[in-house]
Amino acid sequence: MALGDFNSDGYPDYLLFNANTGGTLVWYMRNNVRIGSASGPTLPAGRSVTGVADFNGDTHPDYLLFNAATRGTVIWYLSGVTRTGSRNGPTILANSEVAGLADFDGNGSPDYLLYNSNTRQTAIWYLNNNLRIGNAAGPTIPVGSSVVAP
Numbered sequence: 001m002a003l004g005d006f007n008s009d010g011y012p013d014y015l016l017f018n019a020n021t022g023g024t025l026v027w028y029m030r031n032n033v034r035i036g037s038a039s040g041p042t043l044p045a046g047r048s049v050t051g052v053a054d055f056n057g058d059t060h061p062d063y064l065l066f067n068a069a070t071r072g073t074v075i076w077y078l079s080g081v082t083r084t085g086s087r088n089g090p091t092i093l094a095n096s097e098v099a100g101l102a103d104f105d106g107n108g109s110p111d112y113l114l115y116n117s118n119t120r121q122t123a124i125w126y127l128n129n130n131l132r133i134g135n136a137a138g139p140t141i142p143v144g145s146s147v148v149a150p
Contacts, residue, residue, distance in 0.1 A: 005061065049064070
């Protein structure tokens with residue numbers, strides 16, 4: 001599950017993903033109450049939703065997709081629940097996962113927070129839309145703790 005304001009009402013909505021069918025479903029929320037729902041685009045086989053963020057700056061949340069076989073990421077641009085386009089994102093290193101999306105460098109574009117569960121190391125990949133423009137090592141997570149993935 002991921003969160004994003006898909007109907008632009010100022011409240012976060014739930015994005016549900018069915019790994020068996022590839023289907024996505026948005027539950028429109030008002031505080032703790034579901035006020036409606038809409039089907040989103042169906043993902044191709046082998047892909048999963050890793051996060052939701054506005055990658056292209058159009059104020060609409062977009063899907064970040066991940067392919068475990070190729071380690072590739074793809075950004076699906078959305079307007080509400082309608083897919084309007086896509087672009088390939090960076091390929092994730094072996095043994096790492098996207099653990100979060102946030103604008104770490106303040107350029108207005110979400111960045112990837114990566115986590116390697118073998119080394120417990122975090123890293124930030126700075127993005128401009130779908131392009132990786134830099135990176136930085138983050139702190140190592142202490143033994144007994146974990147990074148909560150989106």
